[in-house]
Amino acid sequence: MSSDMNTGERVAYAGGEFVPEAKAAISILDHAVLYGDGVFETVLAWRGRLFRLDDHVRRFLRSCAAVALDCPVSGERLKELVMMTVRANGLADAYVKWILTRGSNGTPLMDPTGCVPNLVIMARPYIDRSSATGLRVKTVAIRRPPGQVLDAHVKSLNYLNLVMARIEARAAGADQALMLDVHGRVCEAPGFNVFVVTDGVLRTPRHDVLRGVTRDTVLRLAAELGRQVDETDLELYDAYTADEVFLTSTAGGLVPVVEVDGRRIGGGEPGPVLSTLQDAYLEALSSERWSTPIAGGVTGP
Known part of the structure; x- marks a missing residue:
């Protein structure tokens, strides 16, 4: 063909x-x-x-x-x-x-x-996996395997632990799972990286996480916008008390979180830092700096 x-x-x-x-x-x-x-x-x-x-x-x-x-x-x-x-x-x-x-x-x-x-x-x-109103997430018992078991940098076909995490969260009535590492630190959501914003500072976990391309894009855009950014260890306390929480992935883009384990995040709606980053991300998606034209063109709608 x-x-x-x-x-x-x-x-x-x-x-x-x-x-x-x-x-x-x-x-x-x-x-x-x-x-x-x-x-x-x-x-x-x-x-x-x-x-x-x-x-x-x-x-x-x-x-x-x-x-x-x-x-x-x-x-x-x-x-x-x-x-x-x-x-x-x-x-x-x-x-x-x-x-x-x-x-x-x-x-x-x-x-x-x-x-x-x-x-x-x-x-x-x-x-389109975005959410205008934001997601309610729940921490789950399923943990993200440490690098000594299966390095999170590898996008392998063995995603059963992520699937089980989503099943657990959905069974509890949440929109998405929040996974911890074996030490109880905030790690990822299934298929998503996690960001928190506190007092204007943008932070994201550094251990046992996929180095997502969208995650990297957000870190770079935030720095260009003058935001302090930090790859660090995050505890559940940091998520519970954050002004904003959001998730990132290639398929989902930037997705707001408005509730973690029944605790309302910020004002219970997508926040201003995320809004600014979303605008910059949408502009980046089709920019010459960040993207490659599909050779020969397309005939889509």
């Missing part, structure tokens, strides 16, 4: 070619299926541009190196394939995910010898 032909059916890259998404498949013996063995990355396309694509590709290749997984294409070729996938789906605003599985060696055994990695790329219309 031509990667430049938008037939109205979703198109994915799998098995070294572009195919209808419904026909994209991996083996049931793939170690991704058997053991959650693989890595992934997510990037946002906005107004025909891919936000911080180079940074996402570099982080993806670092994840590959950390788990001894050889990517079958170069970083430059990967960027081309991502662009081609977005183009093939005719999208200007898109949620783009690529996955590299360990592959299969024809047996259901854990030994990875002989496995051939498989690259999968998909693009969907942008999924």
Whole structure:
């Protein structure tokens, strides 16, 4: 199938070619299926541009190196394939995910010898995960594993602890989970980094967290806006007493939190620091400084 032909059916890259998404498949013996063995990355396309694509590709290749997984294409070729996938789906605003599985060696055994990695790329219309009124979050019993167990810098396919954290929070009636590390310090929300604002100072956890691209963007934008920023250890006290709390992710952007464990944060509505950062972030999304044009253009709405 031509990667430049938008037939109205979703198109994915799998098995070294572009195919209808419904026909994209991996083996049931793939170690991704058997053991959650693989890595992934997510990037946002906005107004025909891919936000911080180079940074996402570099982080993806670092994840590959950390788990001894050889990517079958170069970083430059990967960027081309991502662009081609977005183009093939005719999208200007898109949620783009690529996955590299360990592959299969024809047996259901854990030994990875002989496995051939498989690259999968998909693009969907942008999924708006923002909240105008803010989220109610709850700390959960499930802890974020320390780096000695599974380094949070690796975006691996083994996200079961994050899924269990979300299940626990939803069962308690909360919108989202707040995860602590094994020492009881504030760590992350599933799929999100955490920020608190107290007396105008912006702080975010530094231990056992993914170095999110959106997290990094917020730190840089805040510094440019003259805000004091600090990567540090945060206790629950810091979240409970903050003037503002918000979450960040590639898919969700900047999301306000208005309640933590039943405690109202600030005035119980999105705060002014977040509002200023959101404006700067939205401007950055499609700026030449921060984003890469999708070569060949798109035909999205």
